[in-house]
Amino acid sequence: GNSVTQMEGPVTLSEEAFLTINCTYTATGYPSLFWYVQYPGEGLQLLLKATKADDKGSNKGFEATYRKETTSFHLEKGSVQVSDSAVYFCALQGGNKLVFGAGTILRVKS
Amino acid sequence: NAGVTQTPKFQVLKTGQSMTLQCAQDMNHEYMSWYRQDPGMGLRLIHYSVGAGITDQGEVPNGYNVSRSTTEDFPLRLLSAAPSQTSVYFCASSQAGTGVPEQYFGPGTRLTVT
Numbered sequence: 001g002n003s004v005t006q007m008e009g010p011v012t013l014s015e016e017a018f019l020t021i022n023c024t025y026t027a028t029g030y031p032s033l034f035w036y037v038q039y040p041g042e043g044l045q046l047l048l049k050a051t052k053a054d055d056k057g058s059n060k061g062f063e064a065t066y067r068k069e070t071t072s073f074h075l076e077k078g079s080v081q082v083s084d085s086a087v088y089f090c091a092l093q094g095g096n097k098l099v100f101g102a103g104t105i106l107r108v109k110s
Numbered sequence: 111n112a113g114v115t116q117t118p119k120f121q122v123l124k125t126g127q128s129m130t131l132q133c134a135q136d137m138n139h140e141y142m143s144w145y146r147q148d149p150g151m152g153l154r155l156i157h158y159s160v161g162a163g164i165t166d167q168g169e170v171p172n173g174y175n176v177s178r179s180t181t182e183d184f185p186l187r188l189l190s191a192a193p194s195q196t197s198v199y200f201c202a203s204s205q206a207g208t209g210v211p212e213q214y215f216g217p218g219t220r221l222t223v224t
Contacts, residue, residue, distance in 0.1 A: 004152075041217075042217060042218075043114075043200055043215035043216050043217045043218050044153075044200065044202075044215040045215070046212050046213070049212075089152060089153070097143075097155060097158070097168070098153075098155070098202075098213060099155075100145075100152035100153040100154075101152050102150050102151055102152045103150075103152050
């Protein structure tokens with residue numbers, strides 16, 4: 001079946017540091033890949049997505065590239081801010097169903 | 111445009127009690143779903159619906175019932191609450207059909223079963 005594995009957190013960074021959150025997946029076929037973000041006390045929001053191999057999704061300074069050869073979709077940001085502190089979920093979609101990773105807590109210190 | 115709304119925000123139940131978590135969307139989305147979020151496990155799909163009158167089970171359906179009588183509403187019923195159902199519950203909706211529709215999430219309901 002489909003599954004997503006994310007690096008465990010929490011990840012603690014200083015402001016302006018470089019961020020990488022690793023995500024790998026197992027899937028049949030060619031799923032779409034997503035990163036969702038959950039700010040404290042809120043629901044999930046779509047951060048970025050990629051629908052086919054070598055696509056790069058980007059939003060708010062975050063980027064992730066769909067790597068079919070390594071079955072990965074790592075999230076990166078060049079310079080994090082305190083306001084980026086949240087839980088980040090990697091997910092894959094087959095049809096309308098989303099399969100989520102366990103989530104990675106990011107804490108950014110000023 | 112309210113998006114996806116959920117009520118209540120918080121609920122405490124005793125073991126064996128029943129209750130209904132409400133979910134509504136005003137975007138005319140065909141697809142609606144319920145997830146539960148537990149620490150270290152991400153979100154897991156409980157039930158989903160591809161349109162009024164059509165529902166199906168997700169990954170963890172036991173102990174939960176759903177119905178979809180209208181496009182807008184998708185309530186989740188706990189028939190006899192158990193401590194293992196302590197969790198945060200999220201409702202989501204999206205358009206159906208081809209392509210990769212974005213799923214929109216509600217703010218969640220935090221349920222504690224004692």
